[in-house]
Amino acid sequence: MLVTARFKERTLLLIASIYFLTGMGTIYLVRPVDNKGLFLTGVVVLVFAFFALSYLWQRLDFSGNQYLLPLVAIFSYTGLIFLYRLNQVYALRQFIWLLASLAIVAVITCFLRNYNFLADYKYIYAVLGIIGLVLPIFWGIEQGGAKSWLNLGLFQIQTSEFVKILLVLFLASFLAENRLILTKGTRNFYGFTLPGPQEWGPLVGMWAISLLLLIFQKDLGGALIYFSTFLAMVYVATARIIYTISGASLFLIGTALCYHYFEHIRWRIEVWLNPWPYADTVGYQVLQSLFAISAGGFTGTGLGNGYPNFIPAVHTDFIFAAITEEMGLLGGTGIIILYLLFFYCGFQLAVKAKDEFAALLASGLTALIGLQTFIIIAGVTKLLPLTGITLPFISYGGSSLLANFFILGLLLVVSQENSDRHRGY
Amino acid sequence: MVVNIQKLAYFLIGLFIVLIVYLFYLNLWQGPVLVNHPYNKRATVLEAKIQRGTIYDCHGIAIAKTVTQGGLKKRIYPQGEDFAPLIGFVSLRYGHTGLESVYNQELLGISKVSKLKNFINQLAQRPQLGNNLILTLDANLQHLARQLLNNRRGAIVALDPKTGAVLALASAPSYDPNTIDRLVDLGTGKKITEFELLKKDPAAPFLNRATQGAYPPGSAFKIITLAGALTYIPEVTQETYNCTGSLIIDGFRLTDHAVHGEVYFQRALAVSCNTYFARLGLALGQDKFYQNALSFGFNQNLGDEDKLWQEIYLPGKIPFPDQISKPELASSAIGQGQITVSPLQMALVAAGIANAGVIMKPYLLQEVQSLNGKSLEKNVPKKWKTAVTPIVARLVNESMQAVIECGTGRAAAIPGFKVAGKTGSAQNPQGKTHAWFVGFAPAESPRVVVAVVVEQKGAGGIIAAPIARELLRAALTNR
Numbered sequence: 001m002l003v004t005a006r007f008k009e010r011t012l013l014l015i016a017s018i019y020f021l022t023g024m025g026t027i028y029l030v031r032p033v034d035n036k037g038l039f040l041t042g043v044v045v046l047v048f049a050f051f052a053l054s055y056l057w058q059r060l061d062f063s064g065n066q067y068l069l070p071l072v073a074i075f076s077y078t079g080l081i082f083l084y085r086l087n088q089v090y091a092l093r094q095f096i097w098l099l100a101s102l103a104i105v106a107v108i109t110c111f112l113r114n115y116n117f118l119a120d121y122k123y124i125y126a127v128l129g130i131i132g133l134v135l136p137i138f139w140g141i142e143q144g145g146a147k148s149w150l151n152l153g154l155f156q157i158q159t160s161e162f163v164k165i166l167l168v169l170f171l172a173s174f175l176a177e178n179r180l181i182l183t184k185g186t187r188n189f190y191g192f193t194l195p196g197p198q199e200w201g202p203l204v205g206m207w208a209i210s211l212l213l214l215i216f217q218k219d220l221g222g223a224l225i226y227f228s229t230f231l232a233m234v235y236v237a238t239a240r241i242i243y244t245i246s247g248a249s250l251f252l253i254g255t256a257l258c259y260h261y262f263e264h265i266r267w268r269i270e271v272w273l274n275p276w277p278y279a280d281t282v283g284y285q286v287l288q289s290l291f292a293i294s295a296g297g298f299t300g301t302g303l304g305n306g307y308p309n310f311i312p313a314v315h316t317d318f319i320f321a322a323i324t325e326e327m328g329l330l331g332g333t334g335i336i337i338l339y340l341l342f343f344y345c346g347f348q349l350a351v352k353a354k355d356e357f358a359a360l361l362a363s364g365l366t367a368l369i370g371l372q373t374f375i376i377i378a379g380v381t382k383l384l385p386l387t388g389i390t391l392p393f394i395s396y397g398g399s400s401l402l403a404n405f406f407i408l409g410l411l412l413v414v415s416q417e418n419s420d421r422h423r424g425y
Numbered sequence: 426m427v428v429n430i431q432k433l434a435y436f437l438i439g440l441f442i443v444l445i446v447y448l449f450y451l452n453l454w455q456g457p458v459l460v461n462h463p464y465n466k467r468a469t470v471l472e473a474k475i476q477r478g479t480i481y482d483c484h485g486i487a488i489a490k491t492v493t494q495g496g497l498k499k500r501i502y503p504q505g506e507d508f509a510p511l512i513g514f515v516s517l518r519y520g521h522t523g524l525e526s527v528y529n530q531e532l533l534g535i536s537k538v539s540k541l542k543n544f545i546n547q548l549a550q551r552p553q554l555g556n557n558l559i560l561t562l563d564a565n566l567q568h569l570a571r572q573l574l575n576n577r578r579g580a581i582v583a584l585d586p587k588t589g590a591v592l593a594l595a596s597a598p599s600y601d602p603n604t605i606d607r608l609v610d611l612g613t614g615k616k617i618t619e620f621e622l623l624k625k626d627p628a629a630p631f632l633n634r635a636t637q638g639a640y641p642p643g644s645a646f647k648i649i650t651l652a653g654a655l656t657y658i659p660e661v662t663q664e665t666y667n668c669t670g671s672l673i674i675d676g677f678r679l680t681d682h683a684v685h686g687e688v689y690f691q692r693a694l695a696v697s698c699n700t701y702f703a704r705l706g707l708a709l710g711q712d713k714f715y716q717n718a719l720s721f722g723f724n725q726n727l728g729d730e731d732k733l734w735q736e737i738y739l740p741g742k743i744p745f746p747d748q749i750s751k752p753e754l755a756s757s758a759i760g761q762g763q764i765t766v767s768p769l770q771m772a773l774v775a776a777g778i779a780n781a782g783v784i785m786k787p788y789l790l791q792e793v794q795s796l797n798g799k800s801l802e803k804n805v806p807k808k809w810k811t812a813v814t815p816i817v818a819r820l821v822n823e824s825m826q827a828v829i830e831c832g833t834g835r836a837a838a839i840p841g842f843k844v845a846g847k848t849g850s851a852q853n854p855q856g857k858t859h860a861w862f863v864g865f866a867p868a869e870s871p872r873v874v875v876a877v878v879v880e881q882k883g884a885g886g887i888i889a890a891p892i893a894r895e896l897l898r899a900a901l902t903n904r
């Protein structure tokens with residue numbers, strides 16, 4: 001039993017590795033590298049690192065979900081293949097961030113297996129989260145139009161990426177505690193049962209915080225993710241659609257106000273409605289993205305044969321456009337389907353979770369990744385207004401990668417608790 | 426809570442299904458539009474990799490070719506200004522215009538014909554090659570046409586009525602397509618490209634007047650009126666008319682430029698009698714007058730399948746029969762009023778008369794050849810439409826010979842050849858009349874048709890007829 005314990009995971013990892021080696025090999029043929037030794041070492045080390053994690057879990061008798069790691073491996077590999085194709089410098093940095101991220105997952109799955117204590121620190125999350133959001137407003141630097149980076153000398157971190165996790169942790173613990181009151185209400189208000197201010201107060205606070213983010217950090221995407229994740233979790237906890245609807249309306253009202261008072265929001269909406277008049281200025285990026293996506297056709301131009309570098313910031317927010325140009329409609333849809341599999345696993349372990357905190361945590365984290373994926377892909381395809389956020393696990397970006405692997409780690413420990421319970425431990 | 430999580434999951438899956446459907450829509454539905462969009466730099470980059478084909482005239486003289494200068498590909502036009510309004514230019518900054526744009530796919534070799542060949546070249550890492558175009562145009566004739574226009578605004582068309590092959594298609598003023606991207610100092614320190622400067626030029630050098638000019642035809646239109654009368658009222662050949670120098674229609678007085686006295690149809694065309702042709706127009710009536718103009722190709726494009734003419738040809742325009750009053754009909758019959766024509770349209774009218782009533786479809790592209798000279802596509806002359814019967818065509822032809830022998834077109838006579846033609850001096854709101862001449866030679870078996878217009882330079886018989894003579898002479902002796 002123990003020998004084959006993580007057999008499924010390793011089979012899938014093997015497939016992912018073949019995918020990775022094929023992709024890297026193709027690019028290597030199309031555009032040879034300067035430093036062959038480094039290239040080869042990097043590829044081998046990364047493939048080895050993923051397998052090592054799987055073996056480590058087997059040794060430690062860790063029984064978490066076996067599909068999540070291979071899926072994330074495919075995403076990371078895809079990201080690395082395309083970064084390597086777009087700009088080798090980014091690929092090298094991403095490689096280092098990936099190793100660090102895998103280390104974080106190893107640490108979480110080894111030392112944080114009993115995660116229940118996490119439910120006790122909800123106000124610490126809130127305070128840390130607010131600090132994380134406010135710091136960049138005063139000491140932050142602006143990148144790509146959003147002022148959400150902190151300069152730490154050696155590298156820069158985007159605090160809002162980590163605040164996302166704090167948000168889900170806070171909401172999971174808060175909602176697990178106050179779920180019943182929020183669902184039933186404590187007082188009667190003209191026939192509606194409403195909870196008291198001590199229960200909904202923190203929720204309205206969330207609304208204010210996300211608007212703050214929108215206005216001061218100019219981070220429309222961040223605000224959208226925060227708020228939609230918040231609504232999703234409130235819905236999961238209370239099943240009261242009225243909260244979701246009124247929350248969504250509040251957000252729309254807030255956005256409408258911002259549309260009137262803040263130019264950068266106005267531009268985003270205008271460009272979304274009709275980018276052609278701004279083809280040389282603010283609409284340039286999204287149009288180049290549309291050109292790239294449509295250039296691919298059904299099967300794509302082939303790896304290394306397209307011109308995704310025409311899109312500014314293609315390695316971060318627009319990497320999906322590059323994937324679709326070179327791997328075509330089939331490749332783009334394939335990536336989306338892989339994400340759907342990831343969310344399926346995430347929600348499945350939320351459903352099987354042993355308590356409400358675990359269920360809320362797992363569904364919140366899954367919803368967070370899901371909504372972020374949807375918002376950025378919809379943005380680069382002009383289905384929604386463009387917002388500068390990353391495609392989880394694929395886009396270039398250290399903060400984003402670390403935060404997303406942190407989420408992976410949390411999902412894995414939740415799944416491990418499940419399977420322990422199902423195995424009768 | 427399990428149900429809630431499931432509902433959230435369904436919602437999220439729904440979002441992604443919408444996304445996938447939208448992605449398919451974007452790619453397959455909007456894709457073709459986006460791929461060819463001028464803002465899409467992919468097409469330019471692709472083009473830069475391909476050796477663009479050469480455009481030759483009918484004798485193998487290069488009109489446009491791509492050379493490599495210092496490792497950079499450059500499109501050059503050895504004939505300078507001669508062909509510019511027709512051939513256009515290729516510019517990295519401004520894209521392509523004219524024939525360079527119409528036949529872009531052929532020149533790049535990305536049309537169906539050579540796609541496979543280029544795919545193989547790509548696999549073998551050989552340079553991708555475009556195709557050469559061989560045009561029907563004659564560079565010498567074209568150069569002469571431009572010299573004859575001598576920088577006056579106007580246009581000249583010459584074509585072979587038996588096949589429809591266009592021999593010359595000149596428009597003035599022109600510009601130098603070689604220097605379109607060059608920066609010019611306006612003297613104020615501000616620099617703009619020649620393209621921007623030319624775009625602002627009131628003389629409109631980019632306009633291809635030969636195919637897209639909209640001029641009143643003046644008396645040159647009388648050929649059409651005469652053909653209509655001979656078709657619908659054959660007895661006009663028996664009648665004579667006494668021209669008193671003016672005609673009153675519904676209180677509107679139409680004055681002639683002279684009192685021509687007793688005239689019959691041939692004489693009337695020779696002296697260009699306005700009252701005679703106004704009466705013919707009235708005798709035809711609005712409907713037949715309109716019908717007759719349609720049979721010469723007015724209000725119709727030159728075939729929907731032909732991308733060339735769709736892009737660059739402006740057909741003659743004539744108002745619908747219910748939109749013109751009797752006085753307007755009388756003016757229209759002598760080529761004034763609301764009728765407008767391009768020189769190519771008038772050349773086609775003359776070509777119909779010259780070719781026993783049948784107008785051949787005009788064409789510029791003789792052949793598409795691969796770079797090693799293999800023929801990929803060849804034009805076959807096609808009939809476009811039947812304008813009149815051979816009998817009517819012969820009568821009009823004879824009348825047009827009379828114009829040259831003893832009428833307003835004497836300046837177009839060439840010793841040793843019988844020339845047929847018609848002059849026109851079209852009144853226009855801007856000032857002096859536009860000088861027109863349309864004709865062909867040799868009259869008994871026509872080989873070349875010409876149409877000449879010179880803007881606001883006076884009478885057709887004085888200004889345009891000599892130009893036509895020189896052009897016809899050159900075309901007849903060299904071919």
